[in-house]
Amino acid sequence: MYIIDTHTHLYSESFDEDRTAMIERAIQEGVQKMLLPNIDVDSIEPMYTLCEQFPRNCFPMMGLHPGYINEKWEENLAIVKQHLFERENIAVGEIGMDLYWDKTFKNEQAQAFRIQIEWAKELNLPIVIHARDAFDEIFEIVDDLNDSTLSGVFHCFTGNLEQAKRIENYGGFKIGIGGVLTYKKSGLDEVVKDIPLDLLVLETDSPYLPPTPFRGKRNESAYINYVAEKLADIKGMSVDELANFTTQNAENLFKKIS
Numbered sequence: 001m002y003i004i005d006t007h008t009h010l011y012s013e014s015f016d017e018d019r020t021a022m023i024e025r026a027i028q029e030g031v032q033k034m035l036l037p038n039i040d041v042d043s044i045e046p047m048y049t050l051c052e053q054f055p056r057n058c059f060p061m062m063g064l065h066p067g068y069i070n071e072k073w074e075e076n077l078a079i080v081k082q083h084l085f086e087r088e089n090i091a092v093g094e095i096g097m098d099l100y101w102d103k104t105f106k107n108e109q110a111q112a113f114r115i116q117i118e119w120a121k122e123l124n125l126p127i128v129i130h131a132r133d134a135f136d137e138i139f140e141i142v143d144d145l146n147d148s149t150l151s152g153v154f155h156c157f158t159g160n161l162e163q164a165k166r167i168e169n170y171g172g173f174k175i176g177i178g179g180v181l182t183y184k185k186s187g188l189d190e191v192v193k194d195i196p197l198d199l200l201v202l203e204t205d206s207p208y209l210p211p212t213p214f215r216g217k218r219n220e221s222a223y224i225n226y227v228a229e230k231l232a233d234i235k236g237m238s239v240d241e242l243a244n245f246t247t248q249n250a251e252n253l254f255k256k257i258s
Helices: 019-028 041-053 073-086 106-123 135-145 161-170 188-192 221-235 239-253
Strands: 003-005 031-036 058-060 092-098 127-132 152-155 173-177 200-202
Touching (some): 003 200, 003 221, 003 239, 019 031, 019 221, 031 041, 031 221, 041 058, 041 073, 092 106, 092 135, 092 152, 127 135, 135 161, 161 173, 173 239, 200 221, 200 239
Parallel strands (some): 003 031, 031 058, 092 127, 127 152, 152 173, 173 200
């Protein structure tokens, strides 16, 4: 089986004690490619170092996560731009808006999101969108900037069917499904059953959001198989078939990993 984890923070300190073993476990479980989103200026070099260590398995993205937009956001964004334009990356991410914890820098988040979308269009790269309590704000920006050159994924989707339809209508976007799908009270299973399979890609967001039965523990890329099994059951197909579909979807979006 060949699965792509389209969103995993393998450079996280959570993996410092067993990072190589954890990646090798994932590969043995069929997770041949793991896509790494950058989050801030401090994660840049650890991310690239890991991708250099596993060049056939780990692939870097470059972006400034909305949760790290602060007083120095313009200075930090300039650093991100340098690495985005001067080094090889498969996408612009993780970018977007997060209004769950703090709305202090809401306007700055929106500005940074717009700027990074424009960079993606200039470089012909997909974007990886972080959307937490901010679908309306994100849709407003994507509505304004979307065209035939823009593509991407709404990572860690936990929205409703109406929001999924809106994403579908953009034309170039996928929907990232992770461990939340396995949570009994999430309701995401009822939404996903009506989302076309060609829109879906798999992810872990590890070390966060581990699937059942690992809730409360550290997530890792090997656990993506639990997400695949749940999604295959919802879609009424074998896990191998589901893996083939979602892998092809990921390769169609992230063209530089093919």
